[in-house]
Amino acid sequence: MRMLINVAETVVADALRGMAAAHPDLVVDAENRVIVRRDAPVAEKVALVSGGGSGHEPLHGGFVGPGMLDAACPGEVFTSPVPDQMVRAAAAVDSGRGVLFVVKNYTGDVLNFQMAAELAEDEGVQVASVLVNDDVAVTDSTFTAGRRGTGATLFVEKIAGAAAEEGMPLERVEALARRVVESSRSFGVALSACTTPAKGSPTFDLPPGELELGVGIHGEPGRERRAMMTSREIADFAVDAVLEDLEPRLPVLVLVNGMGATPLLELYGFNAEVRRVLDERKVPVARTLVGNYVTSLDMAGCSVSLCQVDGELLRLWDAPVETAGLRWGR
Amino acid sequence: MRMLINVAETVVADALRGMAAAHPDLVVDAENRVIVRRDAPVAEKVALVSGGGSGHEPLHGGFVGPGMLDAACPGEVFTSPVPDQMVRAAAAVDSGRGVLFVVKNYTGDVLNFQMAAELAEDEGVQVASVLVNDDVAVTDSTFTAGRRGTGATLFVEKIAGAAAEEGMPLERVEALARRVVESSRSFGVALSACTTPAKGSPTFDLPPGELELGVGIHGEPGRERRAMMTSREIADFAVDAVLEDLEPRLPVLVLVNGMGATPLLELYGFNAEVRRVLDERKVPVARTLVGNYVTSLDMAGCSVSLCQVDGELLRLWDAPVETAGLRWGR
Amino acid sequence: MSDTVLDAAFFVRWMTAAAASVEREAGRLTELDSAIGDADHGNNMQRGFVAVVKVLEADRPEAPGGVLVAAGRQLISSVGGASGPLYGSLLRRSGKALGEAAQVTREELRAGLQAGVDAVAQLGGAAPGDKTMLDALVPAVAALGTSFEEAATAAEEGALATVPMLARKGRASYLGERSIGHQDPGATSSALLFAALAEVAK
Amino acid sequence: MSDTVLDAAFFVRWMTAAAASVEREAGRLTELDSAIGDADHGNNMQRGFVAVVKVLEADRPEAPGGVLVAAGRQLISSVGGASGPLYGSLLRRSGKALGEAAQVTREELRAGLQAGVDAVAQLGGAAPGDKTMLDALVPAVAALGTSFEEAATAAEEGALATVPMLARKGRASYLGERSIGHQDPGATSSALLFAALAEVAK
């Protein structure tokens, strides 16, 4: 086990103590597993709460702060948090104008956030929820669990966060978040499996010289295994998979996201290929973000997310954000 | 080879194209391998130039921008850049108030920057150089190559960058940079070797269940191999190694730096242990930064850097910075 | 046996036996989840049932229904993932259906569990054949009309029957065709629950 | 042999033979650098000598000194790392020492190379015994007083002699005691240069 940990059982608790030590502008409740921005509840502001299994850092805890989330609820590694966390978070951040839950589409996240929404409303908090389901590797159908929520979660949390910061009411923040979801698609590739602390060995066996196409962010294998491809070939495959589903008529935000163990040097090289394909397909690029944002522990690989944006979405994307994982503007 | 690349030969050139596509506020000369902030030369400002082998991203290219570097010169992977690059960079950013070269202490970087300094001065640019040598794993002696330059490079570039932005003259910026060097020490640990594109296999053989203590950032083995240690034990070892050399009398900046493939979740957990040791040793912490900043491709592992700061250094640390890899302030 | 009446102590023994079995089999459950999921099902179940045993030791509910409601609530509050709300609702709804009665018959338990299984189906939107815990739960509850032993056997067979299925719900569905040939972890843990039930009923 | 005069064409052949040899042995050089350095020495030398051959083909300098100066400049501008400035200075300073002469003797070459080696020692601060290229260069240049063959042998022996040394300069020094038992990559590439020289002198 090549892990920088004490024991598997305390990985999440240890990380929360470390976050608390690093970020005085966050209130980290390590016992109840809730991360809240220190100035919450922010008066007259709709609050954003998200959460999910740990192992995807900086998502979600690294996106708590002005211009993005008001609170995050980290579960065990790759395991949705429990409803108690979201209820506690909602109560801590609600200013009276309501709370938006940003939920990645996984059965576990959906069910736990759903229970939490019912419980929070019982306690008098107005709750709306938006489901992120951007992964085109998974067929969307009512007979299945539907597309997974992956990289586009960052688009949703950033843009809805900016909308809330501007003082928009819950229905508008929710509608905007939904618009971002509809405008976003992603595709992921793994060059190695990841190792969860609990299992202590790779979640699947991927021999060097092969890669998995269409992976999610929980160490699950992809839709298809192939012989290793070049950066150029992967970009062609991934971008075309996204474009087939999205067919953008507007400029796009591009997220070239690392899964955790792929060097930034390689991610930038991959971005060059992504831009080349987009140029060839005549899709204008409004903004690009390259880095490890929605990770899968120590998995090697990457994902590409696109979000087509009109003037309003772009303005909200560019709006100031001040979190551990994403910062810009003034 | 689990790499997201085309061919080994074009890795750096591809990454530079990808940086150019992602960061319109940088001028990236992929052919001559120089990354310059778009508004350079900034009138009446001392300019900062750094560089070194590639594979340490975001260092140095990701630290080009207001409040930090004016230009960076990326070499081949783990290979110092050539003097031509630094000469070109210096000419591009010099406003007439001189250029400070920030050089990590490696024979290659030292010699190439030294040659560049001579050539640039021939062309009428005033050049000063500061050598970063923070790695306590290496004994400092005039009979050896001396301590390596690692994580503290970030402290130097940030603080000297802020000083330059404030309009300080070259001698003061240089003196401050030197003060940061003297106030900083680091220690690194590898849980796995890294794989360079050119070699295509791990630079050394580290069986799971063992770790290397006292590694640098070029995939070289460390001073000592041991049976795997817990996060707690590693923190004790690393922090004590640093403190033995530094003996801080002032509060410290803490950099808990990932080598590239260690999940942020684990780095935060490690930061909790680092903070615990510092508390036990009664060393007050002024600021903490946790993340992948000075990496070694896909190496798993981490380093701890401390820099003791007085009021002036802390003010310069907190000053606004606006680069791809480090951003804060307003 | 069919007329045996089951009291709260029986239900506590059931939950305790289930916890022990989950503890023993956690590695296998995670291994199964590793093949077609995210390698945490064993840990999830373990964390949940440790908490269940603890809460039942702390405040011993007096009725069978109370035991299941407390156990279900505890699972919801401590497991997370898909299995937390699903198993939690299974037990909570079953317990609610049993009401306040101090003792229940096997037939009453069957009817109670049927309500729980319906809740799982409603909550998760899955049906038998989708390669989920329902493929063990549904036949097990039906067979409970005959005997505890038959229920355990039916659950075990139901779990085995998931191997050739193509997953349509839960994480395994992301694998499409590649989910075929692996046993569903949730169906496997459901079989453990019914094996524990048969064991304590002996 | 001792009185053979060497012209610019000879020096171009030397550089071309060195390039071919570096090309052949690049894998081994990188492998050696992987053990006690950063696994790039083969690539560095390859990149440098490809550029040297290219520049010598483009503008053929007319004097031996000119060939070495051009080669050295090219190494400085295209290699980077420690070896770029060191090998670059070795050739450039040697070439400068040879001056404008259209032909040089072996003894003049020896004296020229001695100036180059002195530059390497001055620039890098190393001395023989520190486990660097100097451990091959210094004995090779001394033996060049006798013959090209002897120089090649001395360089090869000098490279082998680095195995038991503890590195005091360059990256290998970071390993401390662990640098013992490995052959220095730079000393090895220096031996290749002198082997190439003996080959073209045959």
Ligand SMILES: Nc1ncnc2c1ncn2[C@@H]1O[C@H](COP(=O)(O)OP(=O)(O)O)[C@@H](O)[C@H]1O
């Ligand atoms: N929609 C659903 N309906 C019924 N059972 C489901 C559903 N989704 C998942 N499951 C069950 O949950 C099990 C996985 O549980 P677990 O691994 O603990 O949660 P997660 O999938 O969130 O990691 C699956 O093996 C399956 O039996």
Ligand SMILES: Nc1ncnc2c1ncn2[C@@H]1O[C@H](COP(=O)(O)OP(=O)(O)O)[C@@H](O)[C@H]1O
């Ligand atoms: N100070 C020095 N003096 C002489 N030779 C040196 C010195 N430092 C390093 N070298 C030589 O350089 C070689 C390494 O070259 P290379 O791998 O290309 O550069 P780098 O060490 O920068 O990666 C070493 O094997 C050694 O022979």
Ligand SMILES: [Mg+2]
């Ligand atoms: Mg899970």
Ligand SMILES: [Mg+2]
């Ligand atoms: Mg090198």
Ligand SMILES: [Mg+2]
């Ligand atoms: Mg699971």
Ligand SMILES: [Mg+2]
């Ligand atoms: Mg080297």
